[in-house]
Amino acid sequence: MNLRSSWVAETGQTREDTRLTQTGVTTMTNPVQVRSGILPGSYGGQYRLAGFWTFGSAAMSATVSEGRAVIQGEISQGVFPVTLPASEVVTFAPGNAQYGRVDLLVLRVYDKLYDGGTRTEATIEIIQGTAAQDPKAPAVPARCLPLYEVTVPAGASAGNGGIPWDRSLKDLRTPVVALGGILPVEGASLEGAYPGQYQDAGGALQRWDGGAWVSYPSALGGIVPSSASTTPASYTGQYRDSTGGQLQRWNGSAWAPAVPGPYFVDNGDFGDTASTTYTSTLGGRTTNPLALSFVAPPSKAIAVSFGCKMRSLSPDHYAYMALRLTQGATVVNDLDDDYATIAASQHMVSVSTTRRLSNLTPGATYTLTAFFRVIVNNLSLKAGFDNTFIKVDPLP
Structure with a gap:
């Protein structure tokens, strides 16, 4: 025997x-x-x-x-x-x-x-x-x-x-420990002998999962601390606390903000237009157009807020501010008076609105661009716009 x-x-x-x-x-x-x-x-x-x-x-x-x-x-x-x-x-x-x-x-x-x-x-x-x-x-x-x-x-x-x-x-020295002990790694990291074996890789506690050494935070599904932020990611969906204090998620190829946004852009210059069709250019402004790019969240939905101080110089004329949503050269959501901010006043009034945009592609980059116009313009009046802004909040 x-x-x-x-x-x-x-x-x-x-x-x-x-x-x-x-x-x-x-x-x-x-x-x-x-x-x-x-x-x-x-x-x-x-x-x-x-x-x-x-x-x-x-x-x-x-x-x-x-x-x-x-x-x-x-x-x-x-x-x-x-x-x-x-x-x-x-x-x-x-x-x-x-x-x-x-x-x-x-x-x-x-x-x-x-x-x-x-x-x-x-x-x-x-x-x-x-x-x-x-x-x-x-x-x-x-x-x-x-x-x-x-x-x-x-x-x-x-x-x-x-x-x-x-x-x-x-x-060339390498350590060994008693069966079940945590091995302090010196030199090359050798393969494990059984799933559940642990080793201390000099800054990261790792567990052998049967095919690879998996760092301790990912093995538990926990958040990798900032002190170990250089530890390679182990799977898509792993989270870490970056050295800048931002919670990040591994998307399979890079660390990205776990909760993107909020995104915000504004322009404090006064500008005006006599156009009765939507235009993204306002006279008197040094910077045109007002645009904001953002990354669509996993929920596929965002809340968009926009507005400004505006006037039409006449209660019979209407000033409009609306947004166009694009992905690259493709128009995803076009200008619509029903979702525009509107004011008819000879004095500056503050107007804003919020709406939900859904069915976006998670991880894709989109751009919102502001457009302006005035109607009815039989007096050749110019609608004025000041303190314009766009804000995007990813929804859960």
Whole structure:
């Protein structure tokens, strides 16, 4: 039988049995194997990952700090827990006279039952790379956990300054935690092992949904806080609080205001016209026409308010202000006297109105343009308009 157990058989428990049945410090990658890595933690809690931290301590030597790790073997071999209880010094070979090279500093497990050799031990090793014009790190052997890439320049030796440690160490360490623990991500973000697994991606708590890491706010359907506003959106309809304090919604390609508007435009200049047909140009104004563009809300409906102070110079003449709705070059809602503001007075009077526009296309941009006229104009009088405005409120 292939089923393995620990502490059941009276005799015959093997090292493989023990390794295969451990359920302690492991981050699963599948139902049997775990991720090789280092246990997180640091003195004083200042750093995410302090185990096996390495620094240059001499020209060609580095000090590897204490730490604990697990190294996954072959699927039938189990996982090897290793501990370095005190720091250790490792020494690198001198550099090639002509080219630089890249060495690997690793934790390595030898198991003669699988290696075919004579060693059964765990070591800290330097796997020396090949000197080349464009050097690459050597391949990682089985049962190895890479700690650092170390660039050894051409000619580096104890007698000429050695390795420039401040720029020669590339950290490859990755953490692991107990089953069910929240993994602090260092380096590349690897795939999860099961839906519901969590990881701390350095500013965003993420959950594995079976195919991707989903940031915590989106996983709960909550609002991404402004402090995490750079977190990529996960689905259409996600909300976030922008750094400018505006509630935004992901529309599938961009963050847009969750509640667009209100939109407003006005013109405080006096203008007049003697035209008996609608015109968007008023004499005396430096800016024509009065127009307002807006984005249609998901409800497809808006409330439009517009008006001004107007006069017709005669109680027998009527001044009109009306709006035309367009989408690009297409007229969606044309001028209509029934929805215009109207006044017949020789004095300036304030007039405004509000109406609902429906059946708009959500997300489409529309434009409202103001038009003016005067009737009946048998005295060639000019209707005057001042403080004109247009306001659009999206409806829920």
